[in-house]
Each structure stands twice: as structure tokens, then as C-alpha cells.
Amino acid sequence: MRRDTGLIIALDETDAAKAVKIAESISDSVDAIKVNWPLILSAGPEIITELSEISDVICDFKIADIPNTVRLIVEGAVSRKASGVIVHAFAGEDSLKEAVSAAGKADVFAVTEMSHPGGARFTAPHAEEMAGMGARCGVAGFIAPATRPERIKMIRSIAGKLKILSPGVGAQGGSASSAISAGADYVIVGRTIYGAEDPASAASLIRDEIRPFL
Secondary structure, eight states, rough: OOOOSSSSEEESOOOHHHHHHHHHHHHTTEEEEEHHHHHHHHOOOOHHHHTTSEEEEEEEEEEEOOOOHHHHHHHHHHHHTTTTEEEEEEGGHHHHHHHHHHHSOOOEEEESOSSHHHHHHHHHHHHHHHHHHHHHHSSSSEEEOOOOOOHHHHHHHTTTTTEEEEEEEEEOOOOOHHHHHHHHHHHEOOHHHHHHSSHHHHHHHHHHHHHOOO
């Protein structure tokens, strides 16, 4: 995945035509498009392939299952030209290894700590352990919260040169520049961009905010 702008859009728009239009309008400002279940369930998995013609696509399926099921989901996403897949680390080492194996040349990103308040209660206490496990399993990087930049610094100390993607910028209160300064390679922004009257302008503002920190 390229790193020209350090910005990834979380495209949780549920109207397929609108989602594609937004993706096209912001393609110069983002390095990748992250899709989650809201768009997949409304538009069908074919939207992954359609969006891959515009930018790299990361499937944020937050997979947390037994190894065989993990493999089937990852293979399905990659076969539709996803460049990356997000999985939950808490499912364990065997499931993480299966995800990495099934992904082939695509990237696997492991969630160490979620960005919402509940993430501080349940995932944060085990984030260091999950980051170490992910590195051993060969993941390409981790998900760490922009809402808590100090946690990004902690994950960076374990991740080394692996990638860190940080959600929680904008509507959740996280700062894009603070996340990048703390050690994130990319920030993930959703509603602030796709919900804006002019998504292209909203994306360019965030792109310009983090550019000095890349």
C-alpha cells in the first residue's frame, strides 16, 4: 500500500453509487479505501472489486473466528482484489497465522486496541501482548487508536517498522496530526469525509494537516 498522503477513508456510506462517487472524488487525497460491513451488506461484495479500480481497498471485517473460517473470509476478500484485511488479534495466534497465510501478498492488519471508549476497557489491557503476537505471526501492521495517541506510541515501540493505522479521527474526537506525530503511518477518517457536503475538500484539509508530519 502506498504512503503518499497518510490518509485512509473509512467509507461506511451505504449507497453504492454514492460511495463510488465519493471514492472517485477523493482519490488524489487518500492512500486507500477501508470498507466495512455497512457498505458490503448494502452493495454486495462486488463493491470491493469496483473500488479497487480506484484505490487500494482494505476490508475491515475485524475477523475473529477459528482458523478455517478466518481463511475462508480472507481468501474471499483477496479474491475480490482487496489489498488488505483487518482481523482481531484476540482470536489467537493460530487464527492470525491462518489469516497471514491466506492473504498471500495482501496485507493483514491486526487490531490491538479499538478507538471507542469500550476499547480502553477490554482490548487495551492486552494490546501489548497482542502486538507482540501479531509481529510473530507476520502481520503487516496494527490498528491503534487515534483517540489515545499515547497508545499509538506504545504500539510503535513493539511494532518496529510494521505499519500502524489509526482510526478515530474526526467524529470520535481524535486528531490526525497527533496520531501521525505519535507514530501512526496512516489515519483512518470516516464520517468527517464521507458525510461532508464536499468530501473532496474535507479530505484535502486532513491531507494537508498531516503532510508536515509524514
